[in-house]
Amino acid sequence: MQYAQLGRSGLKVSRLCLGTMNFGFVTDEAVAFRIMDEAVASGINFFDTANVYGGPQRPDMEKGFGISEEIIGRWLEKSGRRDRIVLATKVYQPMDLGPNDRRLSACHIRKACEDSLRRLKTDHIDLYQMHHIDRLTPWEEIWQAMELLVRQGKVLYIGSSNFAGWDIATAQAEARSRRFMGLVAEQSLYNLAVRNVELEVIPACRYYGLGLLPWSPLGGGLLGGVLRGVRDGRRAAPEMRQAVERCRPRLEKYEALCDDLGERPADVALAWLLHNPVVAAPIVGPRTLEQLTSALCSLDVALDADTLRALDEIWPGPGGEAPQAYAW
Template identity: 40%
Template structure:
């Protein structure tokens, strides 16, 4: 297993990490993802640790806290072997202070997460979404207090727009608060919007990407094919409305190339899609999920090898889309590109 620095921090994380969204299995969205209990979770954690995975990601909103509880039970007795990442900020109730990242909300959320996880510190705390109703200075000063208290070691964000992240980083630098070292983002062969602004920002500011839904909301498993109905067992039947939309013809075009490369390499379609992501700029770790041991072992097979440059080029071309202004086409023209060389 390869290990990389998480952004500009000194923390080293495995290039593949495990997402515990399948743990707990409560509610319409997370119930469709999976229903892994503590015993099953312990076995999946065993397999991850044997393979060298050290980062485990969850969130308070996953199954209303049950994911954190199951993960805590699964790592009991081996806390020093794992890096725990959890997220907060999305609504956990109907009350006026049950959502967002205000000072009281963040303090309570961290205390609740520590209790559910059965630990006294969180390695990486990420804000699940930007809170437009709370000043960034209030958010950052609270995170600073939590870091100084030893309850949180590193901080990051998830699903921020470029200006939201940059505003926060500027405030952190001005007031000498902890800087965000990670950005958990949606990124895949069928979702490359991350490359337009957030990737260059990450390179410039030392913010590492933790990639969620690297198989495009389950579309890059190889089970969805042109001219065939959606498989009965696909979770897209229950969750498609929650995920980003995808043009069908573009998806089929990417699958066709993945299929060809699978024949050339002897690897599976998911392994190729994951491997492509692992070698993109700013990516610190790709978060994989699994409802069972077979899925997990297959996804872990994405590490330890590389696609050829020609294969990467084919995947790039099959998955490219025209970016919006001002990123394309002007940035690709000679004069603009001379000032701002493309990242990828």
């Protein structure tokens, strides 16, 4: 396993992060336990979850919140491996029907953290991430709540998710004025097919010393050899079939390039993310043990300059960083 610093922090994390959104939703507890066992055995020390993962994610649906955290908590208790894991979870999403059971008020941050600690069966969270920006709550309130959790030893590092570049800048300016470390990581949608963060989020992460944690690194399966799967008779969801038709010319070129390289498309997509120095660890969310072991192969894939240029031609980004991407 390879390891990297998480942003400007001194914390070392594995270059692949185990995402657990499927635990309790499409992956049952027994399989989730086997996946976590194998992850640790392979050297993965970075687990990502969220308080809302594991079931329905709308407050008007049948309650299913916290199941992923509960499964991880039972595994940690049974395995005794808490000290070997960099454990990340998130706060923001609705966790009940009350007006203060969501977003980033100090009230909700305090309660959400206590609830996550209880479900995870641990006394601290290594990386506590804001799942979304909350522009209705002032940064003075957010940072005051986070500082208290750090002083209490309940949280070690703070991260963000789905922030814009200017949100990162605003958060860090306020943290600096409070002599607080602020953010060390940003979790964003980033893959070959969706490269919007190259405009401003990645430059902000580089400037402020945040490690980027790409979620959906395979584009929900689009970059994982979907055309080959169709040829092999595998059925895809209607949304995926529509995405395939929209991207078919690019997918045909992409999968042909991967064939020429002798590499699987999923491994190439992950290796492309890993070559970016701002990326700390793509988040892989296996539903099965086989998907986890498959993802580990990406660490051995090296992409040369010609391959990187070919990938840019197939999956062009926004043109670089702002403002040069759209102005002289």
